[in-house]
Amino acid sequence: xxxxxxxxxxxxxxxxxxxxxxxxxxxxxxxxxxxxxxxxxxxxxxxxxxxxxxxxxxxxxxxxxxxxxxxxxxxxxxxxxxxxxxxxxxxxxxxxxxxxxxxxxxxxxxxxxxxxxxxxxxxxxxxxxxxxxxxxxxxxxxxxxxxxxxxxxxxxxxxxxxxxxxxxxxxxxxxxxxxxxxxxxxxxxxxxxxxxxxxxxxxxxxxxxxxxxxxxxxxxxxxxxxxxxxxxxxxxxxxxxxxxxxxxxxxxxxxxxxx
Amino acid sequence: xxxxxxxxxxxxxxxxxxxxxxxxxxxxxxxxxxxxxxxxxxxxxxxxxxxxxxxxxxxxxxxxxxxxxxxxxxxxxxxxxxxxxxxxxxxxxxxxxxxxxxxxxxxxxxxxxxxxxxxxxxxxxxxxxxxxxxxxxxxxxxxxxxxxxxxxxxxxxxxxxxxxxxxxxxxxxxxxxxxxxxxxxxxxxxxxxxxxxxxxxxxxxxxxxxxxxxxxxxxxxxxxxxxxxxxxxxxxxxxxxxxxxxxxxxxxxxxxxxxxxxxxxxxxxxxxxxxxxxxxxxxxxxxxxxxxxxxxxxxxxxxxxxxxxxxxxxxxxxxxxxxxxxxxxxxxxxxxxxxxxxxxxxxxxxxxxxxxxxxxxxxxxxxxxxxxxxxxxxxxxxxxxxxxxxxxxxxxxxxxxxxxxxxxxxxxxxxxxxxxxxxxxxxxxxxxxxxxxxxxxxxxxxxxxxxxxxxxxxxxxxxxxxxxxxxxxxxxxxxxxxxxxxxxxxxxxxxxxxxxxxxxxxxxxxxxxxxxxxxxxxxxxxxxxxxxxxxxxxxxxxxxxxxxxxxxxxxxxxxxxxxxxxxxxxxxxxxxxxxxxxxxxxxxxxxxxxxxxxxxxxxxxxxxxxxxxxxxxxxxxxxxxxxxxxxxxxxxxxxxxxx
Numbered sequence: 001x002x003x004x005x006x007x008x009x010x011x012x013x014x015x016x017x018x019x020x021x022x023x024x025x026x027x028x029x030x031x032x033x034x035x036x037x038x039x040x041x042x043x044x045x046x047x048x049x050x051x052x053x054x055x056x057x058x059x060x061x062x063x064x065x066x067x068x069x070x071x072x073x074x075x076x077x078x079x080x081x082x083x084x085x086x087x088x089x090x091x092x093x094x095x096x097x098x099x100x101x102x103x104x105x106x107x108x109x110x111x112x113x114x115x116x117x118x119x120x121x122x123x124x125x126x127x128x129x130x131x132x133x134x135x136x137x138x139x140x141x142x143x144x145x146x147x148x149x150x151x152x153x154x155x156x157x158x159x160x161x162x163x164x165x166x167x168x169x170x171x172x173x174x175x176x177x178x179x180x181x182x183x184x185x186x187x188x189x190x191x192x193x194x195x196x197x198x199x200x201x202x203x204x205x206x207x208x209x210x211x212x213x214x215x216x217x218x219x220x221x222x223x224x225x226x227x228x229x230x231x232x233x234x235x236x237x238x239x240x241x242x243x244x245x246x247x248x249x250x251x252x253x254x255x256x257x258x259x
Numbered sequence: 260x261x262x263x264x265x266x267x268x269x270x271x272x273x274x275x276x277x278x279x280x281x282x283x284x285x286x287x288x289x290x291x292x293x294x295x296x297x298x299x300x301x302x303x304x305x306x307x308x309x310x311x312x313x314x315x316x317x318x319x320x321x322x323x324x325x326x327x328x329x330x331x332x333x334x335x336x337x338x339x340x341x342x343x344x345x346x347x348x349x350x351x352x353x354x355x356x357x358x359x360x361x362x363x364x365x366x367x368x369x370x371x372x373x374x375x376x377x378x379x380x381x382x383x384x385x386x387x388x389x390x391x392x393x394x395x396x397x398x399x400x401x402x403x404x405x406x407x408x409x410x411x412x413x414x415x416x417x418x419x420x421x422x423x424x425x426x427x428x429x430x431x432x433x434x435x436x437x438x439x440x441x442x443x444x445x446x447x448x449x450x451x452x453x454x455x456x457x458x459x460x461x462x463x464x465x466x467x468x469x470x471x472x473x474x475x476x477x478x479x480x481x482x483x484x485x486x487x488x489x490x491x492x493x494x495x496x497x498x499x500x501x502x503x504x505x506x507x508x509x510x511x512x513x514x515x516x517x518x519x520x521x522x523x524x525x526x527x528x529x530x531x532x533x534x535x536x537x538x539x540x541x542x543x544x545x546x547x548x549x550x551x552x553x554x555x556x557x558x559x560x561x562x563x564x565x566x567x568x569x570x571x572x573x574x575x576x577x578x579x580x581x582x583x584x585x586x587x588x589x590x591x592x593x594x595x596x597x598x599x600x601x602x603x604x605x606x607x608x609x610x611x612x613x614x615x616x617x618x619x620x621x622x623x624x625x626x627x628x629x630x631x632x633x634x635x636x637x638x639x640x641x642x643x644x645x646x647x648x649x650x651x652x653x654x655x656x657x658x659x660x661x662x663x664x665x666x667x668x669x670x671x672x673x674x675x676x677x678x679x680x681x682x683x684x685x686x687x688x689x690x691x692x693x694x695x696x697x698x699x700x701x702x703x704x705x706x707x708x709x710x711x712x713x714x715x716x717x718x719x720x721x722x723x724x725x726x727x728x729x730x731x732x733x734x735x736x737x738x739x740x741x742x743x744x745x746x747x748x749x750x751x752x753x754x755x756x757x758x759x760x761x762x763x764x765x766x767x768x769x770x771x772x773x774x775x776x777x778x779x780x781x782x783x784x785x786x787x788x789x790x791x792x793x794x795x796x797x798x799x800x801x802x803x804x805x806x807x808x809x810x811x812x813x814x815x816x817x818x819x820x821x822x823x824x825x826x827x828x829x830x831x832x833x834x835x836x837x838x839x840x841x842x843x844x845x846x847x848x849x850x851x852x853x854x855x856x857x858x859x860x861x862x863x864x865x866x867x868x869x870x871x872x873x874x875x876x877x878x879x880x881x882x883x884x885x886x887x888x889x890x891x892x893x894x895x896x897x898x899x900x901x902x
Contacts, residue, residue, distance in 0.1 A: 131292070134292035137293075143293070144522045146293065193404065201403060201406060
């Protein structure tokens with residue numbers, strides 16, 4: 001597998017706090033890479049730097065040979081990186097359909113005037129985008145929710161719609177920030193299935209932050225572990241599981257002489 | 260035996276006939292990507308032909324079984340017909356069955372090929388594959404999540420059709436030749452009846468059985484080729500097979516597959532089918548939703564609804580007694596049609612329905628009367644898997660909530676000594692698959708099928724069913740006790756989802772009640788009663804009081820000796836996954852009595868509380884045990900004498 005996204009020696013500090021400290025990571029095309037670590041390890045900050053929400057103080061981020069270290073979020077999205085958020089960020093008063101159509105925004109070409117007249121290109125474009133959105137609705141099995149305002153949906157379903165909104169971008173890389181956080185067992189299973197299916201059906205590269213170790217170990221091709229802003233391990237789920245530093249970061253140090 | 264109009268033939272021949280005679284008419288629609296996609300009879304035929312030849316190329320032979328699992332999808336119907344075209348047998352199974360049940364059915368039927376709707380179903384098959392030695396190939400309809408699967412025994416529907424097209428180039432006319440070999444007394448399908456006791460039994464229905472039954476139906480009712488029908492009932496239920504496959508083939512009407520199980524209500528409204536068949540459960544749910552929405556409406560609307568509902572019911576009672584409706588009432592009805600009845604029918608998707616049926620279990624008289632009163636031509640139909648789903652039907656002018664209708668032309672009915680209903684017709688099945696003894700128990704030497712239902716023929720010639728023959732018992736004072744009769748009275752309440760009544764060989768009747776989470780939850784919310792879960796809600800004192808009043812209402816229509824004296828609210832609904840009900844939602848009485856033996860003891864020894872430990876089964880087969888203390892309450896204080 002070729003490398004699609006290179007993160008080289010990036011650091012980011014907020015005031016005096018060094019959130020991410022010289023982290024390097026290569027993301028391969030078509031893989032599911034999970035980033036795990038205790039609270040405050042710098043996982044979300046790393047994701048925010050990839051999506052252009054923050055810019056690193058040092059280091060470089062390259063996407064398919066394009067330097068995106070200092071790119072604005074809108075530019076990164078245009079290049080094919082979509083994300084979901086730890087706290088759901090949908091337009092709550094709008095319907096599921098409208099939220100997904102909004103996700104197509106980067107692909108829309110018609111200007112304000114031609115959209116207003118709704119003739120020719122604008123109309124054709126709308127139909128094509130709607131078709132793609134319907135594919136996603138079908139994929140995520142939310143046919144019954146098209147016309148429902150997202151704010152009225154159960155939490156697990158909102159998470160699903162948010163994934164749909166990110167998918168509407170037709171991303172090359174999908175950044176998922178705790179897609180299963182706050183979900184019950186069944187919703188987690190569904191979400192894990194969708195993540196796997198997106199990866200397999202469309203070949204989308206997925207970078208996943210998730211706390212549920214069972215899910216992470218089940219669906220990831222590789223796992224990277226952050227602790228205190230530093231990458232302490234990287235490898236297949238089995239390798240990471242057996243890594244002494246990872247066990248230490250999660251369970252604390254086992255002192256000699258004490259059980 | 261009486262004659263059935265029309266030639267009795269096989270299902271694939273009916274398909275060839277439709278492709279020839281009404282090739283451009285719609286045969287089946289599926290809602291996909293939010294749009295109804297139509298297939299004509301010619302396209303339908305072509306899919307069946309290609310798929311059948313693909314099956315032949317995969318080595319599927321006469322007499323082998325092909326099972327389908329999933330929600331109603333055109334391809335799952337076509338797969339069944341394709342198997343039948345090759346002289347094979349279709350075995351539809353319930354899509355929500357748990358692994359253990361599927362394992363039983365597939366290995367008992369020796370299914371060689373399974374056609375599954377999607378990945379969810381394929382996953383179930385993968386987990387069972389080691390235990391299914393007869394299984395050779397699994398074919399999926401929806402490829403989501405399966406395109407990269409690398410099993411050589413797993414194929415997509417398109418792949419098989421492609422195989423079939425290649426096969427056809429080598430052997431033109433192979434399909435027609437195979438269809439030609441089929442005989443009406445070949446077995447067309449095996450329908451596994453969930454059965455309220457023991458393991459499921461596979462009822463073998465021949466082409467002749469089901470085609471004759473469809474012809475009988477068409478002789479009794481005005482079925483038209485222009486009819487529209489929504490396929491939303493489980494494909495494994497014989498009623499769906501009869502309608503969506505057989506009747507559609509025989510009459511040429513169009514089947515419509517909803518987008519997903521969650522969108523059925525909306526699809527129903529959008530489509531406005533001209534005929535609707537639904538089990539009592541669904542009619543009760545529809546009425547409940549109307550009542551809940553009416554209760555949530557503004558006071559003015561609420562009063563308009565209540566007023567016109569009363570008017571309609573008054574008129575309906577007059578009509579069913581054969582009395583004339585006075586002019587002033589008719590005037591109000593006309594206004595009501597405009598303000599209330601028409602809009603409700605439209606909301607429920609029943610606006611174009613010429614007739615609607617309820618079957619599978621008795622429907623509460625009040626629910627029945629409600630739908631008839633708002634202008635839905637709701638009628639009872641009675642049948643069973645073993646009789647190809649049809650025994651009797653109510654003519655338009657004789658619909659009433661108590662009878663099961665008139666036996667259809669060509670169907671003989673006899674009442675045996677102990678009140679059991681016996682049937683003889685061309686629709687009676689060939690027997691249970693691999694269970695000759697069980698077959699001999701229900702079909703006697705003269706060809707009479709023993710339905711197991713207790714009933715009688717009323718003076719008009721209508722069949723009236725009381726209960727399952729083996730469930731009808733007697734109380735200690737000798738009063739006959741028919742549990743289902745009492746439970747149906749309770750289940751008319753929108754707040755009561757399920758009820759199980761006890762009283763056989765007892766001094767009084769007691770009932771376990773499962774509340775309806777939707778309606779009771781809504782009721783609680785409107786009164787500001789907080790709750791966290793079904794269990795929590797069901798044990799609130801206010802809810803107990805609510806149910807007590809509902810039981811008292813039901814009691815008012817029961818004779819004194821069978822009035823319900825004590826009750827308990829269950830901490831969970833009765834579930835098919837927990838084996839408490841069948842997949843068609845009939846209570847498995849013997850099992851429930853054993854499982855809740857402590858509750859029954861407490862009912863009759865005057866206990867106030869009982870320790871309930873319930874074993875629940877999740878869909879993936881895992882089990883969990885939940886402990887709780889549950890109160891037993893008296894319906895009316897002071898009526899109980901602990902003798």
